[in-house]
Amino acid sequence: MLKIYNSLSGKKEVFTPLNEGHIGMYVCGPTVYSNVHLGNCRTFMSFDMIFRYFKHLGYKVRYVRNITDAGHLVDDAEDGEDKIAKKARLEKLEPMEVVQRYTVDFHSILQKFNFLPPSIEPTATGHIIEQIEIIKDILEKGYAYEINGSVYFDVTKFNEDHAYGKLSGRKLEDMIANTRELTAQDEKKSPQDFALWKKAEPQHIMRWPSPWGDGFPGWHLECTAMSTKYLGDTFDIHGGGMDLKFPHHECEIAQAEASNGRSPVNYWMHANMLTLNGKKMAKSTGNSLLPGEIFSGDNAILSKAFSPSVVRFFMMQAHYTSILDLSNDALLASEKGFHRLMDALQILKSLESGKNSDFDVTSWKQKCYDAMNDDFNSPILIAHLFEAVKHINAIKEGRESISEADKALLEATISSFVFDVLGLENKSESEAGTDKLASVVELLIQMRKEARDNKDFATSDKIRDQLAEMGIQLKDGKEGTTFSVS
RNA sequence: GGCAUCGUGGCCGAGUGGCUAGGCACAGCUCUGCAAAAGCUUGUACAGCGGUUCGAAUCCGCUCGAUGCCUCCA
Numbered sequence A: 001m002l003k004i005y006n007s008l009s010g011k012k013e014v015f016t017p018l019n020e021g022h023i024g025m026y027v028c029g030p031t032v033y034s035n036v037h038l039g040n041c042r043t044f045m046s047f048d049m050i051f052r053y054f055k056h057l058g059y060k061v062r063y064v065r066n067i068t069d070a071g072h073l074v075d076d077a078e079d080g081e082d083k084i085a086k087k088a089r090l091e092k093l094e095p096m097e098v099v100q101r102y103t104v105d106f107h108s109i110l111q112k113f114n115f116l117p118p119s120i121e122p123t124a125t126g127h128i129i130e131q132i133e134i135i136k137d138i139l140e141k142g143y144a145y146e147i148n149g150s151v152y153f154d155v156t157k158f159n160e161d162h163a164y165g166k167l168s169g170r171k172l173e174d175m176i177a178n179t180r181e182l183t184a185q186d187e188k189k190s191p192q193d194f195a196l197w198k199k200a201e202p203q204h205i206m207r208w209p210s211p212w213g214d215g216f217p218g219w220h221l222e223c224t225a226m227s228t229k230y231l232g233d234t235f236d237i238h239g240g241g242m243d244l245k246f247p248h249h250e251c252e253i254a255q256a257e258a259s260n261g262r263s264p265v266n267y268w269m270h271a272n273m274l275t276l277n278g279k280k281m282a283k284s285t286g287n288s289l290l291p292g293e294i295f296s297g298d299n300a301i302l303s304k305a306f307s308p309s310v311v312r313f314f315m316m317q318a319h320y321t322s323i324l325d326l327s328n329d330a331l332l333a334s335e336k337g338f339h340r341l342m343d344a345l346q347i348l349k350s351l352e353s354g355k356n357s358d359f360d361v362t363s364w365k366q367k368c369y370d371a372m373n374d375d376f377n378s379p380i381l382i383a384h385l386f387e388a389v390k391h392i393n394a395i396k397e398g399r400e401s402i403s404e405a406d407k408a409l410l411e412a413t414i415s416s417f418v419f420d421v422l423g424l425e426n427k428s429e430s431e432a433g434t435d436k437l438a439s440v441v442e443l444l445i446q447m448r449k450e451a452r453d454n455k456d457f458a459t460s461d462k463i464r465d466q467l468a469e470m471g472i473q474l475k476d477g478k479e480g481t482t483f484s485v486s
Numbered sequence B: 001g002g003c004a005u006c007g008u009g010g011c012c013g014a015g016u017g018g019c020u021a022g023g024c025a026c027a028g029c030u031c032u033g034c035a036a037a038a039g040c041u042u043g044u045a046c047a048g049c050g051g052u053u054c055g056a057a058u059c060c061g062c063u064c065g066a067u068g069c070c071u072c073c074a
Helices: A038-056 A083-091 A095-112 A125-141 A155-161 A172-178 A219-231 A242-260 A291-296 A308-316 A328-349 A361-373 A378-396 A404-421 A427-432 A435-453 A457-469
Strands: A003-006 A011-014 A022-027 A060-065 A144-147 A150-153 A194-199 A215-217 A235-241 A265-271 A274-276 A324-326 A472-477 A480-485
Touching: A003 A265, A022 A038, A022 A219, A038 A060, A038 A095, A038 A235, A038 A265, A038 A274, A038 A291, A038 A308, A038 A404, A060 A219, A083 A095, A095 A291, A125 A144, A125 A150, A125 A194, A125 A215, A125 A219, A125 A242, A150 A242, A155 A172, A155 A242, A194 A219, A194 A242, A215 A219, A219 A235, A219 A242, A235 A242, A242 A265, A291 A308, A308 A328, A308 A378, A324 A328, A328 A378, A328 A404, A328 A480, A361 A378, A361 A404, A378 A404, A435 A457, A435 A472, A435 A480, A457 A472
Parallel strands: A022 A060, A022 A235, A235 A265, A274 A324
Antiparallel strands: A003 A011, A144 A150, A150 A194, A194 A215, A472 A480
C-alpha cells in the first residue's frame, strides 16, 4: 500500500489512482532562460525517482514535464517583462535562441544525472491555442475580465464561490490586508488578480494574435493548459518545487476550477529546497553552484569534483520533503558511502553461495518496499541497502553464507533498487569494465603478489602507490587482491 | 509583518509518545610485511522555556533561529 504526502490535505494519504494501473503525473518544468539551477535539479530528481518507482511497481505512467519558453514574467506588475524576452534582449539573441540554448543545457545536465525522459515534454509556445481557449472559457464563466488588451483572473470573484488559497493555507482577506498598495497605474482590479493574457507592447518580440489583440499568455496558464490537455480535467499527481506552491500552483487550481468546476489534481506533491552551506543559493551573494561546476570541480566552494552519481546519491539520502543542505563535507561523506555500496554490488556478483542463508533476504526485500511505499522514503531504503552491504561483506569473509536462491533474489532486488529506482550508475564499473584495463591491472596485481612473496616490498608498494595515483585502488583480502577505479 | 515548512549526537540526515535508523568522521581491536580495504566494538543526540502524560525528543503553548512564499532570484 503506497502512501503519499498530499500538500493539499497536509497528510499522508493512501494512493489510489484514478484509473487502476495507470498514473497521470505532471511536474512543472524549468523556465529556460539560464542554466538549470541545482535546486531545480533536486526537484526534478525527486520526481524522476518517483516516476521510476511507479514504473518499477508496474504502473503505466504518463509523466508530463513542460518547458516554459514564454510567459514567465519577471514581475507581475504593469511593466512585466517575459524572462525569456529579457534574456534575449540582454544577450542580443532571438528569444528562440535563448530557449534552444538553455533547453539543450537542461537536457544535457539531466542526462548526466541519469534522468529518465518524461513521456511528454510540451512547450508553452506550442500550446498558445489551448491557453486562449481556456481564457475564453474562464471569461465566459465570469471569473476573468479584459482590460486594455490584457485579461486578468478575478480572484475576488472566484473566492466568492471557491476557496482561493486552499493549497498554500492562505486566506484572501489576509492577503489583501498584507498587500502593499497598488502601483498607481495598475490596471488590475485587485493586486491578487493575476494575468491570463498580457497585451504585447509594440517593442515586445514574443507575441501571438488573440481575440484581445496581440499578446502572450500568463505563466500560470500554460501548466493548466498542458496538464489538462494530456492528462485530463482531473489527474492523479501534480508536482513541483515548494517555491511554486504559491502563487503558481494556487493559480493553477483556480484556473482549472474556474473553467471546469472541478479540482484538477488529486495529489499535490512538493519537493523541498536545497541549501548550500546552510544558506539559500543566490547568485547575488556568491552562494551558488551550477551542476556543471560540481562535475568539473571548477568552483570556489567544493574541494574537488564530484560525479553526477555521487550528487544523485547524496540527494537520494534525504527525503524529498526535507530541506537538504549541500556542503563539501556532506558530498565527501556521500562519495565514500556511494563507493562502499557500489563495491558491495561488485562483490555480490562473485559471491559463492552455500547451503543455507544467514540473511533473510525475503523480509529484507519487504522492508525496502515498505520504505518506498511510505511516501518514497529513499533514505530509509538506502539504510536497508547498507544492511545488505554488511551481509555481503560478511559472506565474502566467510562469516555468513547465503543460498543460491537467496543470492539470486538479493542480486535482482538490490540492482533494481539501486539502478532502476534510485537511478544510480556505477561509473567506475563502466570505466573499469573495459576488459583491457582489467586485464592490465590483473597483471600488475600478479606481479605485485610475486614481489610480495619475495619480500620485495619496495616493488610491491611502488605498484600499489602508483596505481593509487592513477585512481586505481588495490584491496587485499582473504581471497586475493581486487581493485576499484574511482 | 503575514502564511508555510522545519530546528536531531563532530558532520549529513531518518524516525517516533515508552523498544538499534543509516552514512561519514573519530577511537580501540581483528586482518596485513606496512598500509588501504573489509569486519567487530564504542556514542544515550533530538534548539530553549513552560505545559499535558505513568512516561515526550515525539502532543500543546511561547521564545529564538533557519528555509520558502507573500516581492526579481529554483
